[in-house]
Amino acid sequence: MINLQPYSNPNYFMILLAALLPIMIGLYFGRRLKIYEALFTFSFLVLTFGGDHWHQGVALIIYTIYQVGLTMGFERYRRTKNQTSIFVSTVLLSILPLVIVKFTPLFPNDHSFNIGFLGISYLTFKTVQVIMELRDGTIKEISWQQYLQFLLFFPTISSGPIDRYRRFIKDYDHVPDRKTYLADVDQAVFYLFQGFLYKYILGYIFGTLLLPNVSQAALSQRYALGGTGISWYLLAYMYVYSMYLFFDFAGYSLFAVSISYFMGIKTPMNFNKPFLAHNIKEFWNRWHMTLSFWFRDFIFMRFTFWVMKHHWVKNRVRMSQLAYLVNFLVMGFWHGITWYYIVYGLFHAAAIILNDYWLRYKKKHADQIPHNKWTEGLAIFATFNIVCFSFLIFSGFLNQLWF
Template sequence: MTPYGNIAFFVIIGLLLLPTILLGLRGKSSKRYNLFISVIVLALIFGHSLNGTISLVLFTVFQVVLIVAYQRYRLQQNSGTIFIIAVLLSILPLILVKVLPILGLPHVFGFLGVSYITFKAVQMILETRDGLMKEKISVVELVYFLLFFPTVSSGPIDRWRRFTKDFHTVPSSEDYQKLLLSGINYIFVGFLYKFILAYLIYNYTLIYLPNHTYNYLTPFQGQLAYMYMYSFYLFFDFAGYSAFAVGVSRIMGIQTPINFNRPFASRNIKDFWNRWHMSLSFWFRDYVYMRFVLWMTKKKWLKNKFAISYIGFFLLFFLMGIWHGLEWHFVVYGLYHALLIISFDKFERWNKKHKRWPKNKWTHAIGVIITFHAVCFGFYIFSGTLF
């Protein structure tokens, strides 16, 4: 069963969450019950395929053993080589999932949500290395975090320390009422986005574009219309899934971070990446870009801090591109956004010196329009239609 894919899934989730809601409204802990229903929902999601179930179990055991083993090692020693090996081992299954199909070879870890679980596992190894996770990790809590069913398929990507704080907090009846209302609101937003707006855009415009254009559109106009419609469809479809995940999480007492914050209202490309797929972009920013920049600065291989930053942007967006897939349009999509970020940074530094672009409501509006079109062209590249 696909998470949030049909009404049947929501009916099952609604019935399973009734005891959680009743306990929450009474100010009681529902931790154990939520662990129980998580097993049921995961079985519904992955149980249709024996290979998928085996892959999930093997992958989870592998990541848990790796995380726990590295944490125990880190309490005693801090070898950089061991740290790198641990990170590489953690991302190895994801690399195999991406690479082996291109080579025509089968892989064992090909199941729904492998990317998002990997991000969580790598994050824990990185934060263990930083000395931020010194307390002993409960294996049950670790598995619950990695396989938290509301977010297992498409995120958002939560952080261990934030997640475990919510897990051990029993909200009062009044606080839970706020979480419940917020969760229900997000679920309704998800229905609006996913099952109404995304559905209408796809079925009444997108399937006719760009190859089968309306009679009154030229081929160029058809491509242009496709670019805009695909951008809106991609947002409403993905934001809808994310809203469902956030809503169900809050009903379970976990305040999973939101993934989208009006991205098409962004005033520049940096602002866009602070609003679009936020948990993923923040993950790459914190664990790839910042670490690369700090490492390069420490090694002093380059003296120009802007050159280091720009190389970091290319690395960041290249990895974000190939995370979607190894096809050329994903690679170009990532490098395109790296160029946008670098170009804007250069413009921002130039304007700081020459002050030719004042900050007011008119320049803000122009910035939103320019950013919107630049982003839509990026999604056009992402769609693969251009290649």
Template sequence: MTPYGNIVFFIIIGILLMPTIILGLRGKSAKRYNIFISIVVLALIFGSSLNGSISLILFTVFQILLIIVYQKYRLQKNSTSVFVIAVLLSILPLVLVKVLPILGLHHLFGFLGVSYITFKSVQMILETRDGLIKDKISVVELAYFLLFFPTVSSGPIDRWRRFYKDLHTVPSGQDYQKLLLSGINCIFLGFLYKFILAYLIYNYTLIYLPSQTYNYLTPFQGQIAYMYMYSFYLFFDFAGYSAFAVGVSRIMGVQTPINFNRPFSSRNIKDFWNRWHMSLSFWFRDYVYMRFVLWMTKKKWIKNKYTVSYLGFFLLFFLMGIWHGLELHFVVYGLYHALLIICFDKFERWNKKRKIWPKNKWTHAIGVFITFNAICFGFYIFSGTLF
């Protein structure tokens, strides 16, 4: 069963969540019950594929053991080589999922959500290394965090310390009522985005574009129309899914971070990445870009801080590109956004000295227009239609 794929899924989780809602409105903890229904829903999602179910179980056990073993090790020692090995081992299954299909081994290993569980696992190892996670972790709670069913397949990516706080906080009946109403609102917003707007865009435009179904469009116009329609479809489809995940999470008492904040109103490319797929972009920013910059600064191999920053951007967006897939258009998509970020940074520093581009409502509007079109072209690359 595909998460949030049809009305049947919502009916099932609606029935399963009724005791959660009753307990929440009475100001009582529903943690144990929520863990139980997570197992039930995971069985429904992954039960149709024996290979996927086995892969999920083995992968989860492997990640849990890796996190616990490294946490115990970190309490006594702090070797960089051991830390690097732990991170590489955590990432290895995801690498296999990306590489094995290229070798013709499509069905050997893999399951829905392997990327997002990996992000959570790597995050825990990194924060354990930093000393941010010190307390003993319950195996059940760790498994619940990694396999939290509302977000298991496509995020948003939560952080352990934030999740743990929600897990051990029992809101009052009045506070839970606010969470419940907020969650329901998110779910209805998801229906608007995914099942109405994304559906209409796909079925009434995308399936006809960029081919010559519309006789009044030239081939170039067809490509342009496809670029914009695909961009809107991608947003509404994924934002709708994310809204479902956030909504169900809130009903379960977990305030999963939002993934989108009006990204098409971004005034520049940096602003865009603070609004688009926020949990993923913040994850790469915190655990790839910032660590690379700090490491390069510490080693002093490159003294120019801007060169270090730009190399960090290339690394960040290259990894983000190949995370989507190893195909050429994903690689180009990542490098394209790295170039956009670097060019904007150079322009921003240049304008800071010369003050040619003032900040007012007109320049803001122009910035939004330029950014929107640059983003849409990036999504056009992402779609693979250009190649």
């Protein structure tokens, strides 16, 4: 059986675009072919999780049945007397499979909990979001058919972007007029070619041509120096890896958004010139935006409200700092149970807390601090280097140098 990873090679795009034609023709004539879209999704899930990855396919089926049943059960019983206990239990149960998957690598000889599959994190983010918004009342009702379509929307299933249920269903239930759809197709074509530029040209240059060379040179220089001195190749590795990480992931995200637009679904963008950010807070409003905003809404804000409700911290500044720490620590653990992912999360928590101190100081002494194109350039330069250093931590390359 053919097995293709999403957006992995030219053959994949040829099959994908051919399969999209009936959907596009239907939308052009004002109809959404929902049965065909369901068959389209099923076919590409088989291509992704079939063949050698059949065990991931089985895990996806079990996971989907589990999450749909959990969410629909919560939707039915959320207004009972023990609604808080039911809500907390449902959220914990929804993230349980992901927690098991993240902790499984700590037990490399134990394969009994091999329940992971490509995209489990992003599906979990979707389920938690729906459960929390059902609790809040922002989602009034939900059908299992629409929920299934949202959960398994193929262009974004493996690595996002992370859409929101209400926004997705609004697009799914609404067929754009012909003029609007043609504009969407034009945008989709632009994103598709931009994705090719990012992932297959720039990503290839930085990830395949440059990264192995600078990593080997950094390791060689490290051994030659006997663990002393500055490795300039390590600095080169930091910048090259940062560029590769951006172009590879941004390229993938552009593909996902492009295919979504072809299908009449305006999946939100994931990146907005993040390396032009003036500070670390602005960076997180530009980098992997759907993930950043998900953590803001469902970790940072929820933790803040919980602290306020229980009067744990009265000082609002200290409360926000504690929330940042929890937010980025959770993000670090989500990436993986290794020291460099956790340090990466703590690094960004510290950076954003220090940034808040600076912004408050800057506001208080606005008349004493110059603001012009030179200071803006300095802010962008400093933020860029701070971010690149965090990506060096994230890469795990320091682990190779030190251990």
